[in-house]
Amino acid sequence: MSTIQTSGTGEVHPDVLLVERAKQGDVQAFEKLVRQYDRQVFRIANHITQNREDAEDVVQDAFLKAYEKLEQFQGNSKFYTWLVRIAVNESLMRLRKRRTGKMVSIDEDVETEDGSVPRDLADWSPDPEALYGQSEMAEILKKTIQGLPPGFRVVFVLRDVDGLSTEETADALGLSIPAVKSRLLRARLQLRERLAKYFRKNGKNGGGK
Amino acid sequence: MTCTEFLAQLDELIDDEVTVALRADLEQHLRECEHCEITLNTTRKTIEIYRSHEIYELPESVRVRLEKAIMAKCRKC
Numbered sequence: 001m002s003t004i005q006t007s008g009t010g011e012v013h014p015d016v017l018l019v020e021r022a023k024q025g026d027v028q029a030f031e032k033l034v035r036q037y038d039r040q041v042f043r044i045a046n047h048i049t050q051n052r053e054d055a056e057d058v059v060q061d062a063f064l065k066a067y068e069k070l071e072q073f074q075g076n077s078k079f080y081t082w083l084v085r086i087a088v089n090e091s092l093m094r095l096r097k098r099r100t101g102k103m104v105s106i107d108e109d110v111e112t113e114d115g116s117v118p119r120d121l122a123d124w125s126p127d128p129e130a131l132y133g134q135s136e137m138a139e140i141l142k143k144t145i146q147g148l149p150p151g152f153r154v155v156f157v158l159r160d161v162d163g164l165s166t167e168e169t170a171d172a173l174g175l176s177i178p179a180v181k182s183r184l185l186r187a188r189l190q191l192r193e194r195l196a197k198y199f200r201k202n203g204k205n206g207g208g209k
Numbered sequence: 210m211t212c213t214e215f216l217a218q219l220d221e222l223i224d225d226e227v228t229v230a231l232r233a234d235l236e237q238h239l240r241e242c243e244h245c246e247i248t249l250n251t252t253r254k255t256i257e258i259y260r261s262h263e264i265y266e267l268p269e270s271v272r273v274r275l276e277k278a279i280m281a282k283c284r285k286c
C-alpha cells in the first residue's frame with residue numbers, strides 16, 4: 001500500500017513536507033508520518049527481535065527518537081530509510097538486552113562457499129497458496145524466514161517486502177551495496193529452498209519439521 | 210553458461226536489471242536447463258508469497274494504543 005517511490009522529476013516527496021512541518025512543531029504532521037509507517041516499523045522490529053512485546057516497544061522508541069532527532073534529518077535520504085535505520089538500532093538494542101552479554105549485529109558475516117546452495121529441484125504446485133489456510137500459511141512463512149540469519153532476513157524484508165532499493169537498504173542498514181546484494185541472493189535462495197518442502201508438487205508430504 | 214553462472218545473475222534477472230545481451234544468454238540457459246527454470250520460477254513465487262502475506266500483523270487496537278502513547282510523549286517534548 002504505502003510503497004515508497006522517487007519521482008525522479010525533482011518533485012518533493014510528500015514526507016519532506018510533513019517533516020518540515022513537524023520540525024516547526026506541527027505534531028499532527030508527525031502523527032501522519034507515524035500512521036504511515038508504524039506497520040512497517042513493527043514488521044522490521046519483529047523480524048529482528050522475534051518478540052511482539054519488544055517490537056511494540058521498538059515502534060514507540062523509534063518514533064520518539066525520530067521526533068527528538070528530527071532536526072538532524074537532512075533529507076539526503078528518504079525519511080523512511082532514516083526511520084528504518086533508527087528502528088533497526090532500537091531493535092538490536094532490545095535483542096542485546098534479552099541476550100545479555102551476547103553481541104548482536106546484523107552484519108555478522110555468514111559466509112558459505114559461494115554458489116554452493118543446495119537446490120531442491122522439484123517443481124512446486126501451481127498454486128501453493130491453495131494448499132494451506134491463511135493462518136497455516138502465515139505460520140509456515142514465519143517459521144521459514146525465522147530460520148535465516150537476522151542479517152539475511154532484514155535485507156530480504158526491506159528489499160522484497162518493503163520495496164526499498166539496494167542503495168536504500170544499504171543506507172538503512174549501514175551495509176555496502178555488494179553485501180546487500182549477496183545477502184539478498186542467498187536469502188531468496190534459502191527461503192525458496194526451505195519453502196520447497198511445503199509447496200512441492202506432490203502436495204504436503206515431505207513437510208513437517 | 211553453467212548453472213552457477215546463471216544463479217549468480219538470478220537477482221538481476223528477477224529485478225530486471227540485465228542487459229539485452231545477458232538476458233538472451235540467460236534465456237538460452239533456461240531453455241536447456243529445467244533445474245534453473247524451476248529455481249527462477251519458484252524464487253519469484255517465494256518473493257510474491259512473502260509480499261502478499263503479512264506475517265506480523267499489527268492489530269488496529271494495538272496500533273491505536275501505540276500511536277496515542279507516541280503522540281502523548283511528543284506533545285510533551
Ligand SMILES: [Zn+2]
Nearest residue numbers: 212215242245
Ligand atoms: Zn542450470
